[in-house]
Amino acid sequence: MNHDSYDDNYIRGILNGVKSIAMVGASPVNVRPSYFAFKYLAQRGYDMIPVNPGHVGKSLLGKPFVASLSDIGRPVDMIDIFRNSSHIMPVVDEALTLSPLPKVIWMQLGARDDAAAERAEAAGLKVVMNRCPKIEYGRLSSEISWMGVNSRTLSSKRAPIPTQGMRLSLNRTSVGGGATTASDRAAKNRSEPT
């Protein structure tokens, strides 16, 4: 599995397939990226579960925080990890003790742990690193185009007007079937030691 660039169909398959997402490191502070992503994914119809031991007893947009993955108490399709690269491995190890196993481990923008990815993949899970599911969902649905962002997709079909809780079609034609040359270069630059 090449984790420097992902084919759009790989990301599309994951976002179309999963229904529940546990977000490890979800923050109730409304200027943190995790809050942005949590809120957006909830609005797009995902069953969101905030995981953060520092906020147990509180809730995020009506969803009660749990302390750890094992406290969720029901099957979850995807673990979205909002932690630095150095804190990824213990979360993946805990995820691999769940029964049934989750289907996807997703590490946020800026987070990457190849050893943890290898361990999850060996257990049959799909892994995405250094990406944001909000950005990828917005891109593949072209909703992100409102911000002048290159969705790298095309469509001649009329799209529905999005409403609260509505899942959008992610099945537009991809331009290049994945990352652009430029974003490949950015990923490469970032992975070089500094």
Add this chain to the structure above:
Amino acid sequence: MTDRLPGFSTLAVHAGAQPDPTTGARVTPIYQTTSFVFNDADHAASLFGLQAFGNIYTRIGNPTTAVLEERVAALEGGTAALAVASGHAAQVVVLQQLLMPGDEFIAARKLYGGSINQFTHAFKSFGWNVAWADPDDIGSFERAVTPRTKAIFIESIANPAGSITDIEAIAEVARNAGVPLIVDNTLATPYLIRPIDHGADIVVHSLTKFLGGHGNSLGGIIVDGGTFDWSKGNKYPMLNEPRPEYHGIRIQETFGNFAFAIACRVLGLRDLGPAISPFNAFMILTGIETLPLRMQKHCENAKAVAEFLAGHSAVASVNYAGLASDRYNKLARKYAPKGAGAVFTFSLRGGYDAGVNLVSNLKLFSHLANVGDTRSLVIHPASTTHSQLDDAAKVKSGAAPDVVRLSIGIEDKEDLIADLEQALTA
């Protein structure tokens, strides 16, 4: 299954646009409105807090303009774009994200005269200091780097003489200095040169020129290559520090590889205000649909006119990188194999007076201060676009007193040559 990669002409017609969700209109509608209603208070707060994708107010974003932005981002191979009122506005907004008062940027000496003025005078009053370098001497860029250097700025095909810049060599200087390379790609357009593929981090355009292409609408655009890591070294507080304008958001960590375009929109355009009109965005979008066809014709005509002038007894010299004898021909073949553009200069044996006579004798060429129109244009830079420079600076920037600049249109080349022939012998 991997999707097919659409070609440049397909992107020029389709990227960013889709049938209007409400009406089914196939052509992108002109959303001529200042403001957009919110669904409810939470939606409004989410939009203002940058948590949701959507429209608030046309100074910050507009659905017609957004199609233009995605279209140009796709053509340039960037991650995102921001359209503004003019090419000059694009330059202000870009540098405002990168420089604090007292900082410096390095700019190629061969630039549009208006940019030279903007950098020398207007930006000086903001405390942004320009250091000039010679695009024909890469070492001059290296020598200009100081600890306060925050960016390097060049034109891909440089105004007025149509010289070709060695983008990759200067990108290497920028990389070693840890600063982004900004390329003004106005005269090339992404059809001829895609600077991000050659190492540029940010591309700016005057959309007014070949992209719009019809001389009817002003606009500018900033394309984020997604290639620069803003988190390194704390040099760029607009991107990497908590922004008080947005309750402490860090733009770089929130928006990843299109953070620069977002910073330009929510810190630059929002607060400085040079928004493009949705009507202009629509006109430019329509122009871009035929960009590949027009650029082919512009380049074919320019080469024919340059060859004619090079063989004319009244002409002392022609600067067109598409001519095999030109000093920039090797760079043109590397960077712009489809054509060396359609803006170039030549000088007359009769000097300044012959130049003035030529301009007044032409009947088809229009004497005006623009380039990249369907119509062929002529100007005498020394007395117009570059008139604020002193004589030495005029020569250095390629606008010596005997030089005439042409922007070749898409008319029949035989008619353009006939007009020049009669004007040269009149």
